[in-house]
Amino acid sequence: MDAATAINTLLTPGAGRDPYPAYAALRAAGPVIGQGGAFFVTGYAAVDAVLRDSTMRVYDSALLDEQWDDWRGNKGVELFVDSMLRTNAPHHTSMRRLASGVFTARRVARLREVIEAQVEEALDELAAHREDGVVDVVRHLAYPLPIGVICALLGVPVSDRNLFRRLAEALTAVLEVRFTEAQAVAAHEAAKELEDYFSAMIALRRQEPRDDLVTALAAAHDADGSTLSAGELLGNLALLLVAGFETTTNLLANGIHELATGRVMKNPDKFVEESLRYDSPVQLTERFTSVDTTVAGVGIPAGSEIVLFLGAANRDPDRFPDPDRFDEDRPGNAPLSFGAGAHYCLGAPLARLEAQIALPALVRRFPRMEAAGEPRSRERLTLRGWATLPVSVD
Numbered sequence: 001m002d003a004a005t006a007i008n009t010l011l012t013p014g015a016g017r018d019p020y021p022a023y024a025a026l027r028a029a030g031p032v033i034g035q036g037g038a039f040f041v042t043g044y045a046a047v048d049a050v051l052r053d054s055t056m057r058v059y060d061s062a063l064l065d066e067q068w069d070d071w072r073g074n075k076g077v078e079l080f081v082d083s084m085l086r087t088n089a090p091h092h093t094s095m096r097r098l099a100s101g102v103f104t105a106r107r108v109a110r111l112r113e114v115i116e117a118q119v120e121e122a123l124d125e126l127a128a129h130r131e132d133g134v135v136d137v138v139r140h141l142a143y144p145l146p147i148g149v150i151c152a153l154l155g156v157p158v159s160d161r162n163l164f165r166r167l168a169e170a171l172t173a174v175l176e177v178r179f180t181e182a183q184a185v186a187a188h189e190a191a192k193e194l195e196d197y198f199s200a201m202i203a204l205r206r207q208e209p210r211d212d213l214v215t216a217l218a219a220a221h222d223a224d225g226s227t228l229s230a231g232e233l234l235g236n237l238a239l240l241l242v243a244g245f246e247t248t249t250n251l252l253a254n255g256i257h258e259l260a261t262g263r264v265m266k267n268p269d270k271f272v273e274e275s276l277r278y279d280s281p282v283q284l285t286e287r288f289t290s291v292d293t294t295v296a297g298v299g300i301p302a303g304s305e306i307v308l309f310l311g312a313a314n315r316d317p318d319r320f321p322d323p324d325r326f327d328e329d330r331p332g333n334a335p336l337s338f339g340a341g342a343h344y345c346l347g348a349p350l351a352r353l354e355a356q357i358a359l360p361a362l363v364r365r366f367p368r369m370e371a372a373g374e375p376r377s378r379e380r381l382t383l384r385g386w387a388t389l390p391v392s393v394d
């Protein structure tokens, strides 16, 4: 496969089924390949360097204004424009400081008991839904757990879990490289619904504060007294919901797939880290150059789009010897699955904690778990994972 074919393959819907042959073909052509005015990066060092480079911009409102005439009509896009993920320094720096000031290690640690209880509940569900000993572990564990934990974190009643799930799914469809008009319309409707939901919740929490992240973010302020604007508050709450849901589902399902196909977990922390590397739940992200620059020796003009294949960087043989082998004992394992630099995933400690609790609990409860039948891929590339994963748990 040549580089052009590899890029086309990766940009085609369904690429999420198995992107690794196309990544390998692209990497063989070089760590950075330009095509059609955009640049595609597969090398670990190059992806890491771009993510840490402060001259690189994320897709913010100024870029959207340049590139997309009528984006302001689409709530699915508008909602996130004021969030951390779509904001650049210096504004990003202050917003991120406010958010990390309330989404602290202590708050995550306090969720441990909630996660343990939700895992046990999900395992009971798994056992109850066995048919001839077989159950879909995505449906009964990898899917409900992250959304349940985010509900607990935000302070959303568990009874609204299904509503949140529906809205998050509609919103994440437009994170893919290509999406349909119908998906854009569904994302717009979902964003409107979510905005109304959070607006009502913020008003309630302002009257009656609780120990949850909605209350804390609404009250968060800098030393100089500055707070998040109404749009930033809504955008960041919506971001926390979508950023923490399908991503963590994919991490759990990828880990369970390894366990169900005979992989042995010796050390849960290392196993989770290697799962993150081996099958990155987020396979790609993007940056735009604000100045003429050079990445891995390739000149890139100002105003160019750069597609960073995190999933390819994690399989770069120059960084990870024998990269296609799952090996939890890899020394210096530092995958780029949570990104790097200023936008490094704010929820990484929470995602790791969920997997470090859920995977060992699953093995303890069902030590003879085995893959049973063909799993089905979600086929999406940006957020890649399993749609169904039938496992026998007798």
Ligand code: HEM
Residues within 6 Å of the ligand: 084, 085, 086, 096, 150, 239, 240, 241, 243, 244, 245, 247, 248, 251, 280, 281, 282, 285, 286, 336, 337, 338, 339, 340, 342, 343, 344, 345, 346, 347, 348, 350, 351
């Ligand atoms: C396995 C699970 C997860 C993966 C693989 C993941 C991956 C990522 C990646 C790659 C980025 C950086 C994107 C970029 O630089 O363009 C990111 C950012 C972010 N993630 Fe996660 N994430 C996960 C779970 C979570 C969870 C559980 C939360 C919160 C509940 C969360 C919240 C965020 C936020 C708020 C950002 C934006 C940070 C910023 O722009 O400053 N993520 N995540």
